[in-house]
Structures are given as C-alpha cells and as structure tokens.
Amino acid sequence: MKLRALGEDKLLARLLPMLHRRGGVVAGAGDDCAVVAAPKLGALQLLKTDCIVEGIHFTSASSPGSVGWKALARPLSDFAAMSGMPQFALVTLIVPAARTVDWIRKIYRGLEKAAREFDVAIVGGETSSIKGPAVISVSVTGFVEKGRWVGRGGGKANDELFVTGQLGGSLRGRHLKFRPRIEESRWLTKNFRVHAMMDLSDGLGADLPRLARASGVGFEVDQMALPLNRGCTAEQAISDGEDYELLFAISPKDSGSLPARWRKKFPKVPLTRIGRLNPQSAIRNPKLPPGYVHFKQR
C-alpha cells in the first residue's frame, strides 16, 4: 500500500504500538508535545538532533531496517561522545507519498531495534511528504551527571590520544550497522578522567583537528599506529568518515593502566593509542586528504 492511500493518523496508529516503553514518559506520541520526567537532581540535560538523507547517507537500495538503525544510532553516538545516557527520541519521517507503508514499517523496525537496545523511548514524531529523496531526522534527549560530561575542549598538551575500534571503509556496510559506544564511554568516565572526547563521524582527518582546535592545542598522529579495518589504508582510516568510534584525550599519568583494564572489560573492542596533543600542530603527513567535509567537494 502506498503512503498517500493511508494518511498520517492511520500510519502512526500502525507504528506506535510497536514502540519500546520505558519509565519517565508521562505522555508519548499522539499529543502536541511529548511530556517526560525531568532528569534527576544533579544531572544536566543533553540534546542532540541529526538526520540522514537518501542519496547522501543511504541509498534507495539500502535495507530499510539498517537505515532506521542508523538514523537513531548516529545521535546515540553523540551521546557516547559526551558520556551521556540517552532516554527519549523524536522521529521525523519525510518521505515521498509514493513510498510504501511496508518500507516505512521496516524503517521503524530498525529505529525500534536501536531504541530497545539502548533503552530509548520514541515518544513522538512527525511525518511529511516530499517531492524528492527521503529524510529521517531524529532528536534525542537524555542526561549526564554534573562533573561527568566530556566535551571537545578539555584536551591539554601531552595528553595521549586513543581511538576505539578500527577505522576506514565504513561505506562498505558498517555505517549502517555500527554500535554506538555508550557502554564504553560510560565505563571510561566512571574509571578515568577523560579530558576531551568526540565520536568520529567525518573521519579522523576532519574530526581530530576540531577536538584540537576546541582545546586550543595541536596534535601529532602516528599513522603507523592507526587501527585499520580489514583492507583499508591509513589514508582511508583518516578520510573515509562514518566510523562512529570514540576519539579521546587522557593524561599520560592516567593512561598507563588503561589498555590492560580496557582489554579485560571489552575484549572484543580494540583500543589504540594513536598519538598525542601537543602545544603545536605537527601532523606528520601534511598531504593527507581531509576527512569528508559536508558541502565541500574533494
């Protein structure tokens, strides 16, 4: 059945009963706003919005379940970057009226899978038609304890730089299936003083300079140390983007015990020291292509 034959109310009536429930929801989808409990005392709110666009972040051949997973996993990765806990999500589906209801339902199934996995309640959303590519926009709110949130700006000269997982080649499929590093990030800030952190969405070559600039320091990266996905070159690890791994800076005083404790806690997720922050920028190979920059052509 095509969307235009169904109407928004009926579409939502079919999708909403599938949604994961969690505490704190006073009024979910179906009213003008969602009404949810405020974060508990001593916590700050985190807000994030993100979107994926057909023809840019996925193709019409991508499995709709994976597309839905990615649409929610991307903002959750930003929660990992701040060491926050996501709680509630709002979903806006902007799709051509000729798209089938079945496609939408599969998108929602993917969204719901990610929501369930990370205990996020989808508490509202919108639908709209478009004469063009589909867009899925997702906003997430949650909390982080005061004193525990990690921004990009706290890095100091001599801090060691680590990345989780492996980099490069994400467009071969991992960009639709990655797992936000929320558990890893929460463990890090529970056990270590992380100075600065972000998730790698545009590629190390674009993202690391942002972290360094926000911290007012330079950096050097040992290209030979970069953890590469199978079949990837260092250039790809720097430029491909969509890794959704954590990049963080930690004092060398604290970093000694980190690798061994990490291996014990997360035996399947590599953690690699890739370089350090320093007073002056000194990227070793200045001819490396930059990471993917939106709107900029290579």
Place this chain on the structure above:
Amino acid sequence: MKLRALGEDKLLARLLPMLHRRGGVVAGAGDDCAVVAAPKLGALQLLKTDCIVEGIHFTSASSPGSVGWKALARPLSDFAAMSGMPQFALVTLIVPAARTVDWIRKIYRGLEKAAREFDVAIVGGETSSIKGPAVISVSVTGFVEKGRWVGRGGGKANDELFVTGQLGGSLRGRHLKFRPRIEESRWLTKNFRVHAMMDLSDGLGADLPRLARASGVGFEVDQMALPLNRGCTAEQAISDGEDYELLFAISPKDSGSLPARWRKKFPKVPLTRIGRLNPQSAIRNPKLPPGYVHFKQR
C-alpha cells in the same frame, strides 16, 4: 557564494555568533550534544520536533526570513497547545549544495527572530546536503509545571469549545508569519481549568475530531459561529489548515467569565465559542471536506 564552496564548519562559524543567548546553557552549538540545565523541581519536560519541506510547507519563492520564522514557530505552537514554556531548540538544515550562503543566513535570521521573541536559545544543529528540496527540521525542549499541562484527552461532554483568532486562508501568507499563542495559553491555564487543548495545524475539520477522539466524546460545531479571516468561507475555516490558533475545551461552569476577561487581557485577539463536546458526534454538516491530511489526496 555557494554552500559547497564554504564547508559546514565555516558556515556554522558564521551563523552561530548571531544566536540569542539565555540562561541554562552549559554548552551550546559546537560540541557533540548541547548541554543544558534540567527543568526546575516540580516541572515536566516537553519535547517537540517538526519540519518544513520546500514544495510542501513553503515554496522557493517564499521569503527565507519568513521560512525560518515558520520553522521555529510551528513547534512553538505545539508548546502553546500544551501550555508549556519553550527553552532550547536544535535546528537541522538540509539544503542542496548549490543554495547560496546568503539564503541560509536569511533562514537563520528568521529562526533567530522567533527565538529572540520567545526567549528560546538555539543550542545546536546539523547541516546536510540533499539532491532535492530544502528541509528545515527543528526540535524544541522546554518545561511545564506538573498539574498545568493540557493534553488533548481531557475533554468532557458538555465542555464548551473555543478557538482563538480567526480561521481560514492561511496559505495567502499568514502561515509564514503567525505568532504562536504561548502567552495566551499560559494566561488561560493560570486563570482557568482548561480540560483539553491543541493547536490547529491541519484545520478544524481534521483537528477537532482528534481532540474529541482522544477525549472519548463527540462534538458539535456551529458553523455560523466560526470566526473567519477576511474573504474566507466556513468551508475554508474548516479545511484550509495552518491556522496555528488554539482550540480548547472548558467546562460551562468556568466559561462564563472567560470572554470578558479575555477581551480585557488580549483586546486584539478574538476568542470565539464555536460549539461544544457531547456524548455523541453530531457535526451539523456531514458533507464538509476534511482538513488537510498528510499523504491523502482530496
């Protein structure tokens, strides 16, 4: 200058300094998530997301300043519907790379005008390119005091139905310039017990049945009483949509003093009793066309 020649970082660096500031922002645009203060004790959080799509909610000929205003004013109208106070907004701009930076800057100026007017801080956002029409997606968070929020589901048989302002003909221009009824809504819930409320976005003919259904009651509307915008018929007032006026239900015991007090407080905003809720649905003219239903053709 075209967007593709500038890049996202530089675009944001140009736009962010214009943004209205307000209390409660710990970390705004520029980090992975926005970090904001939690609502004060005794308050609930309100979350809303909405989008406007070129070719659907505005045209390429629409003034970009008005488009920006509308993009934020729409979710703020949902805050009015719940009698909530908006605080923070996230903005996602999805635009073709060939669009000019000047166009984006004007969109942001319109967003910012609405943000300043209603004391909302734009604390983050995303940009993405698209091979198709522009989309502006806006999420807003805020609060409402416990016991003061008004949903759609509290209406009771015999409640009187009121609408603010005048209805119909919005597409002639008002849909880009309307003022969310937040002040009016806050005054109403401070002074009266409002049973159910919503904002009229899809037209009275589509929205009133939603309120009635959520409340488990029927309704009757006196077509002759409908407050019409200049040159509009009752049919247009019922079907055009995008009025962004408040529709609310209030006990006849409480409604007696309402019109006089309203006129004194809001002399320029009409308030009209248009009908009532009742145990059974009894719309007087069953042949009326329904309000605009997304995805559904007339």
